[in-house]
Amino acid sequence: MLKVTEKPGIISFAGGLPSPQTFPIEAFADACEKVLRGGGVDSARASLQYAASEGYRPLCEWVAASLPWDVSPDQVMITTGSQQGLDLVAKVLIDEGSRVLVETPTYLGALQAFTPMEPQIVGVASDAEGVDVDDLEGKAAPTLRTGASVTPEGPRFLYVLPNFQNPTGRSMSEARRAALVARAAAIGLPLVEDNPYGDLWFDHPPPPPLTARNPEGCIYLGSFSKVLAPGLRLGFMVAPKAIMPKLLQAKQAADLHSPSFNQRVVAEVLKDGFLDRHVPTIRALYKRQCHAMLSALRTEMAGLDVQWNEPDGGMFLWVRLPEGMNATELLPKAVEHGVAFVPGSAFYADHADPRTLRLSFVTATVEQMGVGIAALARAIREQHGA
Numbered sequence: 001m002l003k004v005t006e007k008p009g010i011i012s013f014a015g016g017l018p019s020p021q022t023f024p025i026e027a028f029a030d031a032c033e034k035v036l037r038g039g040g041v042d043s044a045r046a047s048l049q050y051a052a053s054e055g056y057r058p059l060c061e062w063v064a065a066s067l068p069w070d071v072s073p074d075q076v077m078i079t080t081g082s083q084q085g086l087d088l089v090a091k092v093l094i095d096e097g098s099r100v101l102v103e104t105p106t107y108l109g110a111l112q113a114f115t116p117m118e119p120q121i122v123g124v125a126s127d128a129e130g131v132d133v134d135d136l137e138g139k140a141a142p143t144l145r146t147g148a149s150v151t152p153e154g155p156r157f158l159y160v161l162p163n164f165q166n167p168t169g170r171s172m173s174e175a176r177r178a179a180l181v182a183r184a185a186a187i188g189l190p191l192v193e194d195n196p197y198g199d200l201w202f203d204h205p206p207p208p209p210l211t212a213r214n215p216e217g218c219i220y221l222g223s224f225s226k227v228l229a230p231g232l233r234l235g236f237m238v239a240p241k242a243i244m245p246k247l248l249q250a251k252q253a254a255d256l257h258s259p260s261f262n263q264r265v266v267a268e269v270l271k272d273g274f275l276d277r278h279v280p281t282i283r284a285l286y287k288r289q290c291h292a293m294l295s296a297l298r299t300e301m302a303g304l305d306v307q308w309n310e311p312d313g314g315m316f317l318w319v320r321l322p323e324g325m326n327a328t329e330l331l332p333k334a335v336e337h338g339v340a341f342v343p344g345s346a347f348y349a350d351h352a353d354p355r356t357l358r359l360s361f362v363t364a365t366v367e368q369m370g371v372g373i374a375a376l377a378r379a380i381r382e383q384h385g386a
């Protein structure tokens with residue numbers, strides 16, 4: 001499907017690619033030079049050598065110091081993107097037939113990481129503020145019957161994206177975070193918190209992470225993909241000390257370690273508060289693009305029963321089509337009109353809502369936004385009337 005949506009001439013709101021305008025090319029050029037020539041030949045050679053599975057120590061220290069709760073660098077593992085963090089969590093925590101809880105909807109890449117371990121993935125009801133804590137309690141019950149099968153033990157974890165979620169763009173309120181962490185702790189349910197978008201807020205930073213409220217009950221995943229560049233394939237995982245040896249074993253089996261050179265270059269780029277200067281430029285760009293998309297939606301969808309949310313950050317917004325419509329069936333018509341999106345059904349563990357779709361507002365330019373949304377509105381009108 002992505003191949004179709006990436007055809008030349010198509011305005012794509014489908015991909016989850018950060019805007020390449022935000023990649024700090026000069027900072028990387030300087031940092032590469034410093035890593036290779038700035039510290040003498042031994043340091044240059046070390047940057048090209050095999051290295052520790054935990055990650056480059058100064059980068060682990062930077063991660064620990066950057067988080068708003070007390071984290072030891074020994075609890076940090078540098079991963080090959082946060083996607084690898086999801087894979088390692090799946091390998092260590094999931095067994096065939098065990099239950100895993102996810103939000104409704106949730107990140108497709110997490111469903112893909114969990115599925116090979118053959119768990120029973122159960123969607124927890126969610127609203128504009130995130131996970132429905134009462135529904136969670138039911139889905140986390142020790143014995144749960146879904147369809148023909150029964151899982152005889154509680155879930156291994158709840159996977160949750162509190163900030164500018166992929167795919168919906170929604171964020172959890174402070175009250176919901178507090179309630180979720182309290183309920184999860186009370187029933188002994190581990191949380192896997194994925195936070196690649198938390199720094200991409202428009203006007204106000206989101207409330208503190210779930211993990212900050214109960215570090216012993218959570219695994220936290222972060223990423224350099226959205227604040228520096230995704231091609232680096234660097235992310236990180238923060239986990240309770242007791243589980244680190246198992247996660248390290250899985251990491252060693254997967255790829256020994258994340259690229260030494262990339263880690264040292266990133267550690268060099270991050271020196272002297274680089275992100276404090278760089279990330280505000282990404283926020284400003286994405287905010288402009290989001291507002292352009294929202295304004296085009298207001299104009300072009302007038303008179304249609306189409307709903308959407310207004311995110312406070314991140315890269316995505318979530319659209320619900322008029323009653324009776326199906327986003328997967330709409331896609332070929334939209335592509336005919338020159339615009340692409342991702343049908344929402346890809347993001348559900350169960351009970352998909354066929355009316356939903358995801359729009360990315362960061363890859364297309366502000367100029368393309370009006371044209372693309374107008375094309376989408378034309379496709380909806382044609383399909384709806386059909």
Ligand SMILES: Cc1ncc(COP(=O)(O)O)c(C=O)c1O
Pocket residue numbers: 016080081082083084107109161166194196222223224225230233234235
């Ligand atoms: C919610 C979420 N988690 C994890 C990832 C993976 O990011 P990366 O592996 O580039 O760090 C993505 C990428 O789009 C994402 O949206």
